[in-house]
Amino acid sequence: MTHPAFATHEVFNQSPPFEDVDLFTLDMPLSESIAANGAAAAAQELSEFGKHWGSAAMAARGRAANENTPKLRSFDSRGNRRDEVEFHPAYHELMARSAHAGVHNSTWTAQGKPAGAAAEVVRAAKFYIASQVETGHLCPITMTRASVAALAAQPDLLAKTMPVIATRAYDPGFAPWWTKRGMTLGMGMTEKQGGTDVRSNMTRAERDGSAYRITGHKWFMSAPMCDAFLVLAQADEGLTCFFMPRFAPDGSVNAIQFQRLKDKLGNRSNASSEVEFVGAYAERVGEEGKGIRTIIQMVQLTRQDCAIASVGLMRSGLSHALHHARHRSVFQKHLADQPLMQAVLADMALHVEASVALVMRLCRAFDQAPEDPGEAAYMRLLTPAIKYWVCKSAPGFLYEAMECLGGNGYVEEGILARHYRESPVNAIWEGSGNVMCLDVLRALSREPDAATAVLQDIAEQAKGLPGGAEAVASIAKSFRRPDGERVARLAVEKLALLAAAAALNKIAPHHAELFAATRLATPHASMYGAVDLANDDIEGLLARALP
Numbered sequence: 437m438t439h440p441a442f443a444t445h446e447v448f449n450q451s452p453p454f455e456d457v458d459l460f461t462l463d464m465p466l467s468e469s470i471a472a473n474g475a476a477a478a479a480q481e482l483s484e485f486g487k488h489w490g491s492a493a494m495a496a497r498g499r500a501a502n503e504n505t506p507k508l509r510s511f512d513s514r515g516n517r518r519d520e521v522e523f524h525p526a527y528h529e530l531m532a533r534s535a536h537a538g539v540h541n542s543t544w545t546a547q548g549k550p551a552g553a554a555a556e557v558v559r560a561a562k563f564y565i566a567s568q569v570e571t572g573h574l575c576p577i578t579m580t581r582a583s584v585a586a587l588a589a590q591p592d593l594l595a596k597t598m599p600v601i602a603t604r605a606y607d608p609g610f611a612p613w614w615t616k617r618g619m620t621l622g623m624g625m626t627e628k629q630g631g632t633d634v635r636s637n638m639t640r641a642e643r644d645g646s647a648y649r650i651t652g653h654k655w656f657m658s659a660p661m662c663d664a665f666l667v668l669a670q671a672d673e674g675l676t677c678f679f680m681p682r683f684a685p686d687g688s689v690n691a692i693q694f695q696r697l698k699d700k701l702g703n704r705s706n707a708s709s710e711v712e713f714v715g716a717y718a719e720r721v722g723e724e725g726k727g728i729r730t731i732i733q734m735v736q737l738t739r740q741d742c743a744i745a746s747v748g749l750m751r752s753g754l755s756h757a758l759h760h761a762r763h764r765s766v767f768q769k770h771l772a773d774q775p776l777m778q779a780v781l782a783d784m785a786l787h788v789e790a791s792v793a794l795v796m797r798l799c800r801a802f803d804q805a806p807e808d809p810g811e812a813a814y815m816r817l818l819t820p821a822i823k824y825w826v827c828k829s830a831p832g833f834l835y836e837a838m839e840c841l842g843g844n845g846y847v848e849e850g851i852l853a854r855h856y857r858e859s860p861v862n863a864i865w866e867g868s869g870n871v872m873c874l875d876v877l878r879a880l881s882r883e884p885d886a887a888t889a890v891l892q893d894i895a896e897q898a899k900g901l902p903g904g905a906e907a908v909a910s911i912a913k914s915f916r917r918p919d920g921e922r923v924a925r926l927a928v929e930k931l932a933l934l935a936a937a938a939a940l941n942k943i944a945p946h947h948a949e950l951f952a953a954t955r956l957a958t959p960h961a962s963m964y965g966a967v968d969l970a971n972d973d974i975e976g977l978l979a980r981a982l983p
C-alpha cells in the first residue's frame with residue numbers, strides 16, 4: 437500500500453507511455469516502403485530490432501544518455517594530459533546495441549565493398565527505428581559506416597582497418613585501434629574560418645617518412661572518442677584527406693588535444709569537440725590534393741543518414757501524437773475523434789508516409805548504384821535534394837507533434853522536447869540547406885543528360901498525379917535559368933516533393949494523389965492540418981500510421 441505521505445489524487449485521462457511496442461510492425465508505411473525497395477525478406481529481423489528499440493528499457497537509456505552528458509577529462513590528477521571524454525553507461529549501451537545490429541557497417545562486405553542486395557534499405561530501416569529512441573549516438577555510427585567509402589581511396593589502409601571495422605563488437609576502451617574488437621571513426625573538416633568552404637582549411641600536413649605530421653585545428657569534431665578520424669589538411673599538393681588514429685603506431689597517445697566540448701541546443705548525448713593537432717601522426721587517404729574528392733564519398737553517405745534520421749524523428753513525433761490523441765479525452769471525446777485534430781494528425785501522417793517512401797527509394801538507389809548508372813544518377817541528384825527537404829521539414833513537424841500533446845509535449849520527461857531540440861542539426865551539418873541546393877545545381881551542370889533522365893523517370897512515375905506535370909515543367913525551367921541559384925530553393929523543394937509523390941505512388945497510389953493534391957497542385961499551407969481531406973482519407977491515413 438502507498439504510504440499516506442506519498443498518496444496523491446487519482447490520476448486519470450493521461451495517456452500511458454508509448455513504450456514496449458514493436459517500432460517496425462506498428463509502422464505500415466515503413467514495412468511497405470522496405471518491401472517496395474527490395475527488403476521484404478528482412479521483416480522478421482526488423483521486427484526483432486523494432487521490439488528491442490521500442491522497449492521501455494531502451495527509452496530509459498535514451499533519456500539517461502541525454503541527461504548525463506559527456507564530460508571532457510583534459511588532465512589527470514597529476515596534471516598529465518588525458519584528452520578523454522567520459523560517457524554515461526547508457527550511451528555505451530546504445531552504441532553496443534547499434535553495433536551488434538550492424539548499423540555501423542552492414543552495407544559493406546568484410547573487404548569493404550558495397551554489400552549489395554537490399555543492404556542499404558535494411559540498414560536504413562534500423563537507423564530510422566533507432567533514431568526514434570536516441571539520435572545522438574548515431575553520429576559515430578553513421579560516420580563509421582560512411583568512412584569506408586573514403587578509405588576505399590587507399591586500398592592498403594582499407595585492408596588493414598576493415599577487419600576491425602567489420603566486426604559487430606562495440607569496444608569503448610581507450611587503446612590502439614589495431615588491438616580492439618571493434619572500432620569507430622569520426623571526421624574533421626570544419627575549421628573556425630570555414631566549414632562549407634573547406635578549401636580555406638589552414639591545418640598543415642608535413643611529410644614524415646611514409647606518414648605525415650598534422651598541425652592545426654578543427655572547430656567542430658564530433659564523437660571525439662572515436663578510434664580514428666578522417667581529417668582534411670593542406671599538404672604540398674593541396675587539400676588532402678588523412679587517417680588520424682588516437683594512438684600512433686608506437687602505441688603512444690597521438691597529439692590530438694581537445695580544447696573543450698560544444699554546449700549544444702540538442703544532440704546532447706553526443707560529444708562535439710574543438711581540437712588542436714600538435715604534430716599529430718596521420719596516414720594519407722587517396723592522393724595529395726584530392727582531399728575533397730576523397731572525403732565527399734563519406735559525406736554522401738552521412739547526408740543520406742541525416743535524411744533517414746530526420747524521418748525517424750518525425751515518425752516518433754507522429755506516433756507519440758497519435759498515441760496520445762487516442763487516449764486523451766477532451767469535451768467527452770477522444771482527441772483522435774475531434775475533426776480538427778484528425779485533420780492535423782492525418783496531414784502529418786501524409787508527410788511522414790511520403791517521407792519514408794522517399795528515403796527508402798533513395799536507399800534502393802544506393803544499393804543499386806554500383807551496377808546501374810540510372811540509379812547512380814538518381815542517388816547523385818536526389819541525395820542533396822532529399823537531405824534539404826526532409827531535414828528542413830523536421831523542426832516544424834516536431835513542433836506540431838509536441839503541440840498535439842499539449843503541455844506534456846513541452847516537458848522534458850517526454851521525448852518530444854528532446855526530438856525538437858535535436859531536429860535542426862541534420863539540416864546544418866554535412867552541408868547546410870543552401871549548400872544542398874547548390875549541390876543539386878552542381879549535379880545538373882556536371883552531368884546534365886543523366887540529371888535530365890532522372891527527372892524524366894520521376895515524371896513518368898508521377899504521371900497523372902495532381903500538379904505533377906506542372907511541377908516537372910517548373911523544375912526544368914528553374915534549373916535552366918541563368919540565375920538558377922536565386923530560385924534553387926524553389927526548384928529543389930519541388931523536385932523533392934515530386935520525387936516523394938513518385939515514390940509513394942508505387943506503394944499507396946491514393947495517398948500519393950492526396951500528397952500531390954495538397955503539396956504540388958496547391959502549395960501546402962504553412963501549418964499542418966490546414967487541408968481539406970475526406971473522412972475516409974483521414975481514417976485510411978491514421979490506420980496505416982498506427983494500427
Ligand SMILES: Cc1cc2nc3c(=O)[nH]c(=O)nc-3n(C[C@H](O)[C@H](O)[C@H](O)COP(=O)(O)OP(=O)(O)OC[C@H]3O[C@@H](n4cnc5c(N)ncnc54)[C@H](O)[C@@H]3O)c2cc1C
Nearest residue numbers: 623624625626630631632656657658865866868869870871
Ligand atoms: C553539432 C554539430 C556537430 C558537428 N560535427 C562536425 C564534425 O564532426 N566534423 C566536421 O567537420 N564538422 C562538424 N560540424 C560542422 C558542420 O558540418 C558545419 O557547421 C557546417 O558544414 C556549416 O559550416 P559553418 O558552420 O562553417 O557555416 P558556413 O560555412 O559559414 O555557412 C553558414 C551559412 O551559409 C550558407 N552558405 C554557405 N555557402 C553559401 C553560398 N555559396 N551561397 C549561399 N549560402 C551559403 C550555409 O548553407 C549556411 O547556412 C558540426 C556541426 C554541428 C552543429
